[in-house]
Amino acid sequence: KAGVTQTPRYLIKTRGQQVTLSCSPISGHRSVSWYQQTPGQGLQFLFEYFSETQRNKGNFPGRFSGRQFSNSRSEMNVSTLELGDSALYLCASSWGGRISYEQYFGPGTRLTVT
């Protein structure tokens, strides 16, 4: 079974630009979560989508948004990029549903904002 894939793997953007990151979950998984990982703050939860609906949202500004498509693929968008947005963005998929399942992480997208 193919794992979680994320594209692109590396990205360099300039302050003020916007960026879209993509995540394809494991086949059959309906939940996709997004995390930001930085050396200083660690792994921080951005949001989680389940069956095309945002079910949970972390404490990030409105510049961070996402969506999920009917095939469970998910995209994350960051508008008006700031230097502090430089990070590894990880997505993770799971079966989802009402009970808790393990999450499978993708390799991440390394975003550098200059």
Add this chain to the structure above:
Amino acid sequence: QQPVQSPQAVILREGEDAVINCSSSKALYSVHWYRQKHGEAPVFLMILLKGGEQKGHDKISASFNEKKQQSSLYLTASQLSYSGTYFCGTEEGGSQGNLIFGKGTKLSVKP
């Protein structure tokens, strides 16, 4: 509310044991444990659910004290491959899918 992990770092010799702790001030629905090696994505180790159910790898054991909102990960007879940063992630009741991770415990196993 971010869970607190302890210790922050630990160095072991092969074959030694270690315990990593995770505590929260909130009522928890579940506790997840993941290991991340340098330059790689976190990998699932164990999930402990309120009510006692556990899912995970055979060689990893963990406990979840629901009354104290604490979990411990037990690494026995450590191997070099155990090296990495261990994260606990907690889900509060009513917020399934919202994993809040601790800052991590860096484990180094030396030969």
